[in-house]
Amino acid sequence: MKIATLVFENVTALDMVGPLEVFGNIPNSEFVYVSPSGSVSAERTGLGITATAAFNEVESADILLIPGGQGTRPLLTDEPTLEWIRAIDKTTSWTTSVCTGALLLAAAGLLEGRPATTHWLSYDLLEKLGAKPTPERVVFSDKYVTGAGVSAGIDMALRLVQEMHGDEFAQAIQLGIEYDPQPPFDSGSPEKADPAIVNLVRVVQTAQDKLTPS
Amino acid sequence: MKIATLVFENVTALDMVGPLEVFGNIPNSEFVYVSPSGSVSAERTGLGITATAAFNEVESADILLIPGGQGTRPLLTDEPTLEWIRAIDKTTSWTTSVCTGALLLAAAGLLEGRPATTHWLSYDLLEKLGAKPTPERVVFSDKYVTGAGVSAGIDMALRLVQEMHGDEFAQAIQLGIEYDPQPPFDSGSPEKADPAIVNLVRVVQTAQDKLTPS
Numbered sequence: 001m002k003i004a005t006l007v008f009e010n011v012t013a014l015d016m017v018g019p020l021e022v023f024g025n026i027p028n029s030e031f032v033y034v035s036p037s038g039s040v041s042a043e044r045t046g047l048g049i050t051a052t053a054a055f056n057e058v059e060s061a062d063i064l065l066i067p068g069g070q071g072t073r074p075l076l077t078d079e080p081t082l083e084w085i086r087a088i089d090k091t092t093s094w095t096t097s098v099c100t101g102a103l104l105l106a107a108a109g110l111l112e113g114r115p116a117t118t119h120w121l122s123y124d125l126l127e128k129l130g131a132k133p134t135p136e137r138v139v140f141s142d143k144y145v146t147g148a149g150v151s152a153g154i155d156m157a158l159r160l161v162q163e164m165h166g167d168e169f170a171q172a173i174q175l176g177i178e179y180d181p182q183p184p185f186d187s188g189s190p191e192k193a194d195p196a197i198v199n200l201v202r203v204v205q206t207a208q209d210k211l212t213p214s
Numbered sequence: 215m216k217i218a219t220l221v222f223e224n225v226t227a228l229d230m231v232g233p234l235e236v237f238g239n240i241p242n243s244e245f246v247y248v249s250p251s252g253s254v255s256a257e258r259t260g261l262g263i264t265a266t267a268a269f270n271e272v273e274s275a276d277i278l279l280i281p282g283g284q285g286t287r288p289l290l291t292d293e294p295t296l297e298w299i300r301a302i303d304k305t306t307s308w309t310t311s312v313c314t315g316a317l318l319l320a321a322a323g324l325l326e327g328r329p330a331t332t333h334w335l336s337y338d339l340l341e342k343l344g345a346k347p348t349p350e351r352v353v354f355s356d357k358y359v360t361g362a363g364v365s366a367g368i369d370m371a372l373r374l375v376q377e378m379h380g381d382e383f384a385q386a387i388q389l390g391i392e393y394d395p396q397p398p399f400d401s402g403s404p405e406k407a408d409p410a411i412v413n414l415v416r417v418v419q420t421a422q423d424k425l426t427p428s
Contacts, residue, residue: 178403181402
C-alpha cells in the first residue's frame with residue numbers, strides 16, 4: 001500500500017499529519033513525501049518537513065493525499081504540479097484531499113462536476129474550479145474523498161480506512177490515537193460558531209490570502 | 215511568545231502537530247524544534263521533521279511542548295534530555311505534554327504527586343514515575359498541562375489558549391481549523407470502545423513496546 005503525500009512550502013501541517021497518523025496503522029504501508037521544491041516549511045509554525053522524492057521519482061500510488069494551506073494558492077496554476085497530480089490519480093485506488101487541498105484536485109480537473117468539500121472559507125473558489133461544494137465533514141465521490149478544513153483530515157482518513165478495511169479496524173485505530181474529541185466549545189463550523197467569531201476569522205483569513213502570491 | 219517543542223526519533227507526529235496548529239495562531243509566536251539527535255523521523259509514517267536547535271542552543275521558553283511516541287522510551291533514562299527539560303521548565307509559563315510525552319515530564323521529576331494524563335495504555339508507567347494518572351482528556355495542575363493520547367493535543371492546546379487569551383480567541387482558532395469533530399464511531403476511549411477492540415489495541419501496542427529499546 002503506497003501512500004503518496006504532496007508536500008509544498010506553506011502546507012498546513014495538520015492537514016497532512018492527521019490522515020497520516022491514521023494511515024500509519026495500515027499494514028505494509030509505504031510512505032512517500034513528494035515535493036515540487038525539495039523539503040518545505042509548514043505555514044504559521046515553520047515546521048520543517050522532509051521531502052523524500054521529486055515528481056519524476058514517483059509514478060504511482062494506492063492513496064494520493066493532497067493537504068491544503070496558503071501554499072496551495074501559487075500551485076493552482078503550476079502545470080508541473082497539476083500534471084503530476086493527474087498522472088498519479090490515473091494509478092490510485094483513492095485520491096484524497098484535506099482543506100484547500102481540494103482546490104488543487106479541482107485545478108487539476110479531477111473534481112469537475114463532483115460533490116466535494118474544502119475549508120468553509122474556500123467554497124466559492126472550489127466552485128469556480130468546477131466542483132460542487134458540499135458543506136459536509138467528509139465527501140465521497142467514487143474514489144475521490146475530500147475532507148473539510150484542517151482537523152477534518154482525521155475524520156476523512158478514519159472514514160476511508162473504514163471503507164477499505166471495515167468497522168473494527170477503523171475503531172481500533174480510533175482507540176489507538178485516542179480520538180475521543182472534547183473541544184472546549186461548539187464553534188468548529190460557521191453554522192455553529194457565534195457570527196462575530198465567523199466574521200473575525202473571515203476577515204483575518206481574507207487578509208492572509210491577499211498577502212499570498214497566487 | 216517562544217514555543218519550544220522537543221523532537222526525537224520515533225515521535226508521534228500528531229502529538230506535536232495538533233497543538234502546534236493551534237499555537238500557530240498566537241500572535242508574535244516563535245517556534246523552535248529542539249532535538250537530542252538532529253532531524254528525526256516520526257514513528258509509523260517515517261515523516262521527516264527538521265530540528266532547528268540542539269539542547270545547548272535553547273535555554274528558555276514560554277511554552278514547552280513534549281510530544282509522545284515510542285521514541286519516548288529510550289529517553290526516559292537519558293540524562294541530557296531530562297536535564298534540558300528540567301532547565302527549560304524553570305523558565306516556562308506553561309509546561310505541556312501530549313500522550314506519552316507525560317512520561318518524559320514525570321521522568322524529569324516535574325509531575326511528582328501531580329494529577330496528569332497520558333495515553334490510556336501508559337497510566338501504570340506514569341504512576342511508577344511519580345504522577346497521579348487521571349483519566350481525563352486534558353489535566354491542568356498549576357502550569358503543567360497534560361493531554362491524553364495522540365489526538366488529545368488539539369483539545370489540550372485549545373484549552374490552554376482559552377486560559378491564556380480567553381474564550382473568543384480560542385473559538386476563533388477552533389473555527390479556523392474547522393474543529394467540528396465527527397468521528398465515524400464512538401470508540402475513542404477504552405470506556406467507550408468495544409472490549410474486544412480495547413483488547414486488540416492493548417495486545418498490538420504491548421508487542422510494539424517490547425520491540426522498542428528502552
